[in-house]
Amino acid sequence: MYDVIVVGQGLTGLLSAIVAKKQNKKVALVAKGTGKMLQSTGLMDLVPGSNKDFSQWMELYGLSNREKITVKDAINEFKRLTEKIGYQYVGDVDKLANIVTSSGHLKSTALYPKTITPIPEKGRVVIVGFTEIVDFQPEFLKGNLQKERPNLQIKTMSVSLGKDSQRTLTQLDAARVLDEKESREQILKQIKEKMKAESTEGVDLFIFPAALGVQQWEEVHTQFSSELKAKVTEAPGLPPNATAIRLHERLRKEAIKLGVRFYADTEVNGFSEKGTINEITIKMSNRSAKLQSYHLLICTGGILGGGLEQTAKGLKETTLHLSVNKEGSYVDLPDHVYPVGASLGTNVIHYGITGGVYSIVSSYLTNFQMEQSDMRGLQRA
Amino acid sequence: MHELSFHETTFEKCLKCNACTVSCPISNTTLDFGGPKHLGPELKRMMDHQEVIDDSRIELCTLCGTCDTSCPENVHVSTLTSYAKAIHAKEKGTKFRDIVLSNAELVGKLASTFAPITNMTMKIKPVRKVMQMVLGIHADRQFPSYEFSNFKRRYNKKHATTERKVAYFTGCYATYNAPDVAGSFIKVMEYNGIDVAIPEQKCCGVPMFANGQMKQGLKNAQFNTNSLLEYTRQGYDIVMTCTSCTSAFKKEYASYLKTEEAKELARHIYDADEYLRILNEEGELNTNFATINAKVGYYAPCHMKGQGIGNPAMDILELIPGFEIQDMAAGCCGQCGTFGFKEEKYPYSLELGKTMATAVEELDADYTVTECGMCKNQLDQLTNKQVKHPMQILKSAYEKVPVNS
Numbered sequence: 079m080y081d082v083i084v085v086g087q088g089l090t091g092l093l094s095a096i097v098a099k100k101q102n103k104k105v106a107l108v109a110k111g112t113g114k115m116l117q118s119t120g121l122m123d124l125v126p127g128s129n130k131d132f133s134q135w136m137e138l139y140g141l142s143n144r145e146k147i148t149v150k151d152a153i154n155e156f157k158r159l160t161e162k163i164g165y166q167y168v169g170d171v172d173k174l175a176n177i178v179t180s181s182g183h184l185k186s187t188a189l190y191p192k193t194i195t196p197i198p199e200k201g202r203v204v205i206v207g208f209t210e211i212v213d214f215q216p217e218f219l220k221g222n223l224q225k226e227r228p229n230l231q232i233k234t235m236s237v238s239l240g241k242d243s244q245r246t247l248t249q250l251d252a253a254r255v256l257d258e259k260e261s262r263e264q265i266l267k268q269i270k271e272k273m274k275a276e277s278t279e280g281v282d283l284f285i286f287p288a289a290l291g292v293q294q295w296e297e298v299h300t301q302f303s304s305e306l307k308a309k310v311t312e313a314p315g316l317p318p319n320a321t322a323i324r325l326h327e328r329l330r331k332e333a334i335k336l337g338v339r340f341y342a343d344t345e346v347n348g349f350s351e352k353g354t355i356n357e358i359t360i361k362m363s364n365r366s367a368k369l370q371s372y373h374l375l376i377c378t379g380g381i382l383g384g385g386l387e388q389t390a391k392g393l394k395e396t397t398l399h400l401s402v403n404k405e406g407s408y409v410d411l412p413d414h415v416y417p418v419g420a421s422l423g424t425n426v427i428h429y430g431i432t433g434g435v436y437s438i439v440s441s442y443l444t445n446f447q448m449e450q451s452d453m454r455g456l457q458r459a
Numbered sequence: 460m461h462e463l464s465f466h467e468t469t470f471e472k473c474l475k476c477n478a479c480t481v482s483c484p485i486s487n488t489t490l491d492f493g494g495p496k497h498l499g500p501e502l503k504r505m506m507d508h509q510e511v512i513d514d515s516r517i518e519l520c521t522l523c524g525t526c527d528t529s530c531p532e533n534v535h536v537s538t539l540t541s542y543a544k545a546i547h548a549k550e551k552g553t554k555f556r557d558i559v560l561s562n563a564e565l566v567g568k569l570a571s572t573f574a575p576i577t578n579m580t581m582k583i584k585p586v587r588k589v590m591q592m593v594l595g596i597h598a599d600r601q602f603p604s605y606e607f608s609n610f611k612r613r614y615n616k617k618h619a620t621t622e623r624k625v626a627y628f629t630g631c632y633a634t635y636n637a638p639d640v641a642g643s644f645i646k647v648m649e650y651n652g653i654d655v656a657i658p659e660q661k662c663c664g665v666p667m668f669a670n671g672q673m674k675q676g677l678k679n680a681q682f683n684t685n686s687l688l689e690y691t692r693q694g695y696d697i698v699m700t701c702t703s704c705t706s707a708f709k710k711e712y713a714s715y716l717k718t719e720e721a722k723e724l725a726r727h728i729y730d731a732d733e734y735l736r737i738l739n740e741e742g743e744l745n746t747n748f749a750t751i752n753a754k755v756g757y758y759a760p761c762h763m764k765g766q767g768i769g770n771p772a773m774d775i776l777e778l779i780p781g782f783e784i785q786d787m788a789a790g791c792c793g794q795c796g797t798f799g800f801k802e803e804k805y806p807y808s809l810e811l812g813k814t815m816a817t818a819v820e821e822l823d824a825d826y827t828v829t830e831c832g833m834c835k836n837q838l839d840q841l842t843n844k845q846v847k848h849p850m851q852i853l854k855s856a857y858e859k860v861p862v863n864s
C-alpha cells in the first residue's frame with residue numbers, strides 16, 4: 079500500500095512525486111513512457127506561444143489574488159529544488175525574460191536555467207553554430223534576430239565538433255561532446271582563431287545551440303564565458319535540447335534517490351471493479367497487477383500526454399475510464415483522486431499546451447490538498 | 460522473402476519523438492551507434508517496403524530495453540533491434556567468439572567442471588593475451604569465477620510438497636558462477652516454509668538474443684516454456700533470482716515466440732524479491748529478521764527496471780532492522796551481459812560504467828547490492844566495494860536470529 083501513486087512522469091508527475099516523497103510518504107510513480115519534457119525547450123513558460131503576463135496568467139487559470147503567495151512559494155520551491163539537483167533555474171514570473179530560440183525569434187519565459195542569458199537591446203553578438211548540427215543555422219537565426227533587435231551588431235560563424243558520427247547529430251549529441259574537456263578546448267581554439275581572422279572584438283554575448291554540456295554544463299558555461307570574455311547563452315530549438323534533457327535526467331535521478339518507486343513501461347488501465355479507486359489496475363507487457371494507495375495523482379498530461387483522447391464522441395479519459403465533461407475535466411471526482419497540471423482539462427490548456435509554470439504550481443497546490451485531506455482523516459479518526 | 464522477416468507492427472505508432480534515442484545508454488556514450496529510433500522503427504519501416512537491410516552498427520545494441528521503457532507510444536523497440544541483430548548475424552556471419560559467449564550454459568558446464576583450473580587460467584596474463592588475439596575477449600576484462608560444486612551438483616529436487624509451491628529457474632549465473640545465490644534463495648524459501656523444485660531448464664536465451672543467435676535462443680525459449688508450463692499448470696509459481704532471466708520470460712518470450720503458451724507462462728513469473736513482497740502483502744512473509752547494521756547502496760539492473768515492478772529488492776531489504784539502503788540511480792553498468800567481454804566493445808563498456816563507478820564512490824556505502832550477476836561483474840571490476848545479491852543478505856538476516864526468539 080502506497081501513500082501516493084503518481085501516474086505519469088512528465089514535469090508534473092516528477093515534481094509531484096518529489097514533493098510527496100519529501101513529506102516522507104511512500105510514493106510510487108507509474109508511467110508508460112517519458113513525458114513531453116524531452117521535446118520541450120526546458121524553459122518554463124507562463125503561456126507558451128503568447129506574451130501574456132503574470133496577472134493575465136492568474137486570471138486565465140482562475141487563480142485568485144489570495145493565491146498569489148502560494149504561487150510564489152511554488153516557484154521558489156522549484157528554484158530551490160533545481161539548485162539542489164545541480165541545475166539552477168532563475169527568473170521571475172513578474173518580469174518575463176526575452177530568450178532567443180534557434181530560429182532567431184524571441185520568446186518570453188518566466189523561468190530559465192543558468193545557461194541562458196536574456197537577449198539585450200543592443201551590443202555585439204556572435205552566433206556560433208556547429209557544422210555537424212544541421213538543425214541550427216547561424217545565418218537564419220541572425221536574419222530573424224536582427225528584425226527583433228535592430229540595434230544589435232550580429233556576426234556568425236561555424237566551427238566543427240571534430241567528431242565522426244554514424245547518425246544525424248542533434249543538439250544533445252553536441253552537448254555530450256562538449257562534456258569532454260579536449261573537445262571544449264579544440265572548439266574554443268577554432269572560435270578564437272576565427273575571431274582573430276575577422277578582428278572581432280568587444281563581444282557582449284555569444285549565442286550557441288542548446289548544447290553546452292549535459293553533466294558538465296557548469297564547467298562548459300564558466301570556461302566558455304571566461305575564455306571568450308563575454309556572456310554566453312544557449313538558443314533552444316528543435317528537440318532534443320540539452321536545456322531540457324538536463325532537467326529531465328536530474329529530476330528523475332532525484333526522485334529515484336529519494337526512494338520513489340518507478341513502475342516503468344506500465345500503463346494505468348482503470349481501477350478494481352469490486353474495490354474502490356484506491357486500487358488501480360496496471361498493465362505491463364503480457365501481465366497486469368494491482369496497486370493500492372491512499373491518494374492517486376493523475377499527471378497524464380491531458381491530450382498531448384495521452385491522458386485524454388479525442389474521439390468522435392468528445393474527450394475520453396484514458397487512465398481510470400471515468401467520465402469527463404466536454405472540457406475534459408472529471409465530472410464526479412472521487413475525493414482521493416487529484417488531477418494535476420494538464421490533466422485538469424482543456425480549460426488549463428491555452429494555444430494547445432499548458433506551460434511549465436502551471437505544472438510547477440499545480441503539483442505544489444495538489445500537495446497542499448493532499449495534506450489537508452490527511453488532516454481531515456486524522457481529525458475523523 | 461528472408462527467413463528472418465518477422466511480424467511486428469507496433470513500429471507503425473512511432474512518432475519519431477526521439478525519446479528512445481535520448482534515453483539509450485549506448486547512444487549517449489558513442490556517436491558510432493545509430494540509436495534505437497533509427498535502428499528500430501525506421502529500419503523496420505524501410506525493410507517492410509524493400510529488401511532486408513543489414514546495418515552493422517546494431518552490434519552495439521545491448522538489448523538493455525531502456526528504449527522500450529522510454530517510448531510513450533509503446534513501440535517494442537528492442538524487439539525490433541533484436542531482429543536487426545539476428546539479420547546482421549545471418550548476413551555477416553557470427554564470430555566464433557560470439558558463439559562461445561552466447562552459450563553461457565555450455566561454457567558454465569565446462570568451466571565449472573574444471574573450476575580451479577578455469578579460475579586460475581583466467582587470471583594468467585599471457586593466457587588472456589592469447590585469448591584476446593584468438594578469441595577477441597579483452598585481456599583486461601575480469602571474469603566471474605566458476606564453482607566446481609555448481610548448483611546442479613548441490614540441489615536437485617524435482618517436486619515440492621508444501622502448499623505454496625515454487626519452481627526455481629536458476630539461470631546460468633546462479634548455477635555455475637554463484638551457487639551461493641541459489642543456495643541462499645532455497646534457504647530463504649525454507650525460512651518461509653516453502654518447498655522449492657528445480658524444473659528441467661536451459662539457459663534463458665538472453666545471451667543468444669544479444670548475439671543475434673535468434674534461432675538457438677528461440678529453441679531454448681520453447682524448451683523452457685514447455686518445461687515450466689508443466690509446473691505452473693500444477694499450481695507452482697515460477698521464481699528466479701536473475702532479473703535478465705525474469706525479464707526474458709515476462710517480455711521477450713511472448714514478443715518473440717508469439718504463442719499463447721508464452722503469454723500464459725509470463726503471468727506466473729516472479730523475481731525472487733517480487734515474490735517475497737507478495738508474501739509480505741498477504742501477511743505470509745516470515746519477518747523475523749535479525750538486525751543488520753549496514754549502510755548499503757543499491758544498483759538497479761536495466762532488466763529489473765523494465766519490468767514495471769517498482770523496486771522489490773529495496774522493499775524487502777528495508778524490512779530488515781538497522782538496514783539502510785539507498786538507490787544510487789546510477790544508469791547503465793556497461794557490462795551488459797556478454798557485451799563487456801568483447802575486445803572491440805571493451806572501451807565502450809568502460810566508458811558506460813563510469814557513471815556507475817562514480818555513484819558508488821560518492822555514496823561510499825559499506826557494500827553494494829544488485830540482483831544481476833553481470834552488473835556485479837562490472838561493479839567488481841570498477842569499484843572497490845563488495846557486491847551482494849539480496850538473497851544472500853536475507854539469508855543471513857534469517858540465520859542471525861537467536862534460536863530462542
Ligand SMILES: Cc1cc2nc3c(=O)[nH]c(=O)nc-3n(C[C@H](O)[C@H](O)[C@H](O)COP(=O)(O)OP(=O)(O)OC[C@H]3O[C@@H](n4cnc5c(N)ncnc54)[C@H](O)[C@@H]3O)c2cc1C
Nearest residue numbers: 086087088089090110111113114118119123346379383434
Ligand atoms: C512538444 C512540446 C514542447 C513543449 N515545450 C514547452 C516549453 O518549451 N516550455 C513550456 O513551458 N512548456 C512546454 N510544453 C508544454 C508542456 O506540455 C508542459 O510544460 C509540461 O511539460 C507538461 O507536463 P505533464 O507532466 O503535465 O505532461 P506530459 O509531459 O505529457 O506527461 C504525461 C505522462 O503521463 C503518462 N501517461 C499518460 N497516460 C498514462 C496512463 N494511462 N498510464 C500511465 N502513464 C500514462 C505519459 O507516458 C507521460 O509520462 C511543451 C509541450 C510539448 C508537447
Ligand code: SF4
Nearest residue numbers: 483520521523524526
Ligand atoms: S536495447 Fe538498450 S542499447 Fe539497444 S537500442 Fe534500446 S536502449 Fe539502446
Ligand code: SF4
Nearest residue numbers: 473474476477479530
Ligand atoms: S520513443 Fe517510441 S515513438 Fe519516440 S521515436 Fe522512439 S520508438 Fe518512436
Ligand code: SF4
Nearest residue numbers: 630631632663703704
Ligand atoms: S540471463 Fe539468466 S540464464 Fe541467461 S545467462 Fe544470465 S543468468 Fe544465465
